[in-house]
Amino acid sequence: MVGFASETFESFLGWRTLRGMAVTPTPLTSKAGPAQQTARDPIPGVVRCNMALIAVTQALVGVGTQLTPSLGAVMAIRLLGSNTFAGLATSLLGLSRMVVSYPIGAVTDRYGRKAGLVGGLLVAMVGAALAGLAMVTASFALFVVAIFVFGSGVGGVQQLRVAATDMFPPDRRAEGVGILQTGSLIGTFGGPVLIAVASALGQAWDFD
Secondary structure, eight states, rough: HHHHHHHHHHTTOOOOOTTTTTEEEOOOOOOOOOOOOOOOOOOOOOHHHHHHHHHHHHHHHOOOOOHHHHHHHHHHHHHHSTTTTTTHHHHHHHHHHHHHHHHHHHHHHHHHHHHHHHHHHHHHHHHHHHHHHHHHHHHHHHHHHHHHHHHHHHHTTTTTHHHOOOOOOOOOOHHHHHHHHHHHHHHHTTHHHHHHHHHHHHHTTTTT
């Protein structure tokens, strides 16, 4: 009984008896290794502000991009009266992004990331305006040009992801990309809202 009590007391103190040999247990707390001791690099306020703006921009660009396959098909059918080229807008969007990828990279290397992003946004805005004009004038040729111009601008804006990683420290770049993708996810909800608003305005202005 005394021996059992002694072993229990020793176990309570953190000691074990194994075949007459005292073994020191592993301490409950240990010193952290170099990887654990290294604190994560802080994110400056200006980077957080820029990241918020970039995320909002990505959300707005995502609204236009996701509408291209659906709304572009409707526009092509309306202009031609046939389903033959219903998928043309999606094809042009992919083709233009591929064509512009190298030139926009060269512009960015020479003039900086800001020039590439702002240029892409401006080109995308011009393409969207031309698409609206194509529907007003019922011009299929202008519609083709508009979608290609819009896709070229979207291709330039795709560098937002690289800009996010450029601003963040190496050990937190995945966090920057995650914030940017969250903006893209929020942008997916903007498409239905935009269509609802456009439909309401079209009915109010008697514009088909």
